[in-house]
Amino acid sequence: MAAPQRSLQRRVWALLYTGGKDFTWGHFAVVAVIIASLVLLAVQTEPGLDPDMRRRILLLDAVIPVLFGAEFLLRVWAAGADRTFSGPGGRLAYFRQWVVVFDLLAFLPELIVLLLFPEVWATARWVRLFRLFRLLKLFAMFPAFREIGQAVRDAGRRLAATAAMAGVMLFSSAVLLYVVEADAQPDAFGSVPRALWWAVATLTTVGYGDVYPITTLGRIAAGFVAILGVGLVALPAGILASAFAERLGPRR
Incomplete structure (x- = not known):
């Protein structure tokens, strides 16, 4: 009886495993349910x-x-059909994967509320928020998306350095505009936390226009910050492009 069970395990594993290169009808069914749930x-x-x-x-x-x-x-x-995940230790290793954690978050909170608190499940909007983890589950099924994730991991240190630089620029820009604009616009720039909203909108080149400097010195400083923002957006894009080229280049 053990041999047929082992064979069934292998077939189910091949059908549902998200780390392989083949896209099975089991994956297709899961993708269809994910899309249906989001619709x-x-x-x-x-x-x-x-x-x-x-x-x-x-x-x-x-x-x-x-x-x-x-x-x-x-x-x-x-x-258990995979040697890497067989036995208690292998199952523990399986649960340590980030994909498995996202799998759990994609259904477990909603299922718990549905079973324990059915009267509030229909109106609990925050529970629906966990469905976004199903998008990550979707990404894990396609090899192309996994290549993107690997490229991001390859560039992790450079992206972290860029994020640290962005944090320094955001805070410095907020302090600068607080110093030069606080007296003229206390509601918008009267404190560093208030000025941070303008810094985020400017450095990300969104520029909502709801908050902007009105003094001459403030506009000069804002222009300098806006120019830095162009480089702030372009830098991580260049890092990711380089990581993709390094990863995909040898296959050409």
């Missing part, structure tokens, strides 16, 4: 939705986390 999430936020249609959507919504839970348990059981 249902979007549709049910419409205030003018027919009450009968809303009830049907909520019923489908209740089934989806159960399906994800069953798929997760099947995958954990089938992981």
Whole structure:
């Protein structure tokens, strides 16, 4: 009886494993359910939705986390077919993967609320927020997305240095505008935390225009900060482009 069970484990593992290069019909089914759950999430936020249609959507919504839970348990059981994840120690290694953590977050909070607090599940908006982890589950199934993730990991130190530089620039810009604009616009630049909103909008080149300097010195400083913002946006893009080229170049 052990041999047929082992064979079944291998077949289920090949069907559901998200780290391989082959895209199986099992993956296709999971992707379809993920997309359906996100579409249902979007549709049910419409205030003018027919009450009968809303009830049907909520019923489908209740089934989806159960399906994800069953798929997760099947995958954990089938992981024993892989030598890396066989035995108690292997299962523990399997649960330490970030993909598995995202898998749990994609359905477990919603399933817990559904089972323990069904009366609030339909109106608990914060629970729906966990569905965004299903997008990460979706990314894990496609080799192309995994290549992107690996490229980001390869460039991790350089991106971290860029993020640190961005933090220094944001804070410095906020302090600079606080010094030169606080007296003229105390509501917008009367403190460093208030000036940080302008610094974020300017350095990211969004420029909402709701807060802006009005003094001559403030405008000069803002122009300098805006020019720095162009480089701040371009720098991580260049780092990622270089990482992609390094990773994909040898395959050409």
